[in-house]
Amino acid sequence: MKLWTTFAALGLLVMGTWAKEAVDFPPCDSLEAEAAALVAEDYLNAQHTHGYKYALNRIEKFKIISSPGKADKYLLELEFLETTCHILDPTPLGQCPVREKHQTAVEADCDFALSNTTQGLSVVAFKCKTETESAEDICLGCPQLMALNDTDGLRLIESSLDDFNKNHTLNNKFDLFEIGRMAFQVVSGGNKYFAEYAIIGTNCTNYNDDMCNPQNHTVAIHGFCLAEGSADLNQVECKIFTDTIQAVNTTVRVQPPLHAHTSGPHHNPAVHGLKHHKLTVFHDPTLSGLVSAESAESVEAVVPVAAPVVKREVPADVPTDVPTEELVADKQALADKPPLHLKPVALVPICPGKKKHF
Numbered sequence: 001m002k003l004w005t006t007f008a009a010l011g012l013l014v015m016g017t018w019a020k021e022a023v024d025f026p027p028c029d030s031l032e033a034e035a036a037a038l039v040a041e042d043y044l045n046a047q048h049t050h051g052y053k054y055a056l057n058r059i060e061k062f063k064i065i066s067s068p069g070k071a072d073k074y075l076l077e078l079e080f081l082e083t084t085c086h087i088l089d090p091t092p093l094g095q096c097p098v099r100e101k102h103q104t105a106v107e108a109d110c111d112f113a114l115s116n117t118t119q120g121l122s123v124v125a126f127k128c129k130t131e132t133e134s135a136e137d138i139c140l141g142c143p144q145l146m147a148l149n150d151t152d153g154l155r156l157i158e159s160s161l162d163d164f165n166k167n168h169t170l171n172n173k174f175d176l177f178e179i180g181r182m183a184f185q186v187v188s189g190g191n192k193y194f195a196e197y198a199i200i201g202t203n204c205t206n207y208n209d210d211m212c213n214p215q216n217h218t219v220a221i222h223g224f225c226l227a228e229g230s231a232d233l234n235q236v237e238c239k240i241f242t243d244t245i246q247a248v249n250t251t252v253r254v255q256p257p258l259h260a261h262t263s264g265p266h267h268n269p270a271v272h273g274l275k276h277h278k279l280t281v282f283h284d285p286t287l288s289g290l291v292s293a294e295s296a297e298s299v300e301a302v303v304p305v306a307a308p309v310v311k312r313e314v315p316a317d318v319p320t321d322v323p324t325e326e327l328v329a330d331k332q333a334l335a336d337k338p339p340l341h342l343k344p345v346a347l348v349p350i351c352p353g354k355k356k357h358f
Contacts, residue, residue: 021065021066021067022065022066022067023065023066024063024066025062025063025350025351026064026350027062028059028060028061028351028352028353029059029353029354032064033353034059035121036062036076036112036121037056037059037076038056039114039121039122039123040078040114040123041054041093043112044080044128045087045093049088049217050087050178051086051087051180052082052084052085052086052099052106052180053082053087053089053093053096054080054081054082054083055080055081055083055093055096055098055356056078056079056356057080057081057355058078058353058355058356059076059078059079059351059352059353060109060352060353061075061076061077061351062074062075062076062077062351063075063076071116071117072115073113073114073115074113074114074115074116074121075111075113075114076111076112077111078109078110078111079107079110080110080128081098081099081105081106081107081108081358082098082106082107082108083097083099084097084098085097086224088222088224088241089224089239089241090242098358101358102139103142104132104133104144104145105132105133105358106132106133107130107132108128108130109128109129110126110127110128110129111126112125112126113125113126141185141186142185143185143192143194144183144184145181146182146184146193147182148179150182152184152191152193153182153184153193156182156193156227156228156234157182157197157227159232159234160225160234160235161174161176161199161225161227161236163234163236164199164225164236165207168238170240171205172201172202172221173201173202173204173206173207173209173212174199174200174201174221174223174238175199175201175212175214176197176198177197177198177199177200177214178197179195179196179197180197180198180224181195181196182194182195182196183195190230191230192230193229193230194228195225195227196225196226197224197225197227198222198223198224198225199222199224199225199238200214200215200217200221200222200223201215201222202214203215221240221241221242222240222241223238223239223240223241224238224241225238225239
């Protein structure tokens with residue numbers, strides 16, 4: 001009976017050990033971290049149909065939580081940079097240039113929670129916040145961002161889109177879908193304006209047709225235009241996207257995007273503000289019960305293990321009749337030797353990882 005009780009106690013002890021949650025901090029530049037970050041990058045760009053694509057710049061934190069009988073949880077803090085490709089542009093992300101600092105670069109800091117199952121990595125929660133480069137990083141004389149409801153900027157968009165509809169050879173009339181950004185530059189003779197905006201096909205096939213309505217967003221032809229100049233004299237170049245819109249990943253619920261645009265079929269003043277480049281903050285890991293990567297916890301530092309102190313017994317064959325004067329002389333000789341200075345070991349930080357852009 002006592003033996004059985006002992007075995008039962010040992011079994012409970014082993015089960016308790018197995019049930020303990022394990023936490024690991026792999027290097028941010030490891031293959032495992034890179035693979036998870038790329039899944040997060042693809043997922044982020046698949047979640048919204050407004051604004052620009054974002055490219056991974058750096059992995060800032062990476063943690064794996066393992067529990068018996070459950071899928072491993074990957075928690076990452078990632079830094080993304082805005083590219084110049086609109087989200088509807090079928091150009092592969094790897095071919096999309098990251099917006100330069102002097103163009104008022106936009107950075108997105110995101111927390112991601114992923115699950116690693118036999119089916120592979122999948123995103124279960126994320127949240128992001130965006131910010132533009134500070135004023136000191138913008139070159140003198142470079143174009144400066146404007147509010148998306150600026151009157152002069154809107155006149156440039158209206159006139160340039162009108163010119164495009166008059167001169168293109170497509171069997172479709174286009175309407176404004178959203179404004180990506182507007183800027184101005186002080187030049188001789190007055191301000192020069194710049195605009196980036198997305199367009200959508202309408203049910204009209206002729207420029208002179210009236211009462212044109214945008215087609216359904218999921219099947220309509222889209223494009224992206226770059227315009228510059230003034231309302232009366234402008235240059236415009238539009239790229240038309242022929243590929244269909246990619247299906248949105250449905251692992252988690254998709255909420256309305258918060259990227260600003262001032263007209264078009266999806267404009268809602270209650271949802272879309274007049275700020276540039278705002279990513280959604282939905283899929284908050286804290287709301288899903290997962291630990292946020294932005295919590296107060298700190299990544300454990302790599303500390304070299306100190307050498308253990310070993311006590312050694314004096315061998316029996318060591319002579320004990322050495323004169324005291326010789327022992328003192330030997331001790332003094334050791335004391336006169338210069339101290340041995342050990343150089344500090346440079347620790348390689350496991351996080352954050354290297355920047356891919358700037």
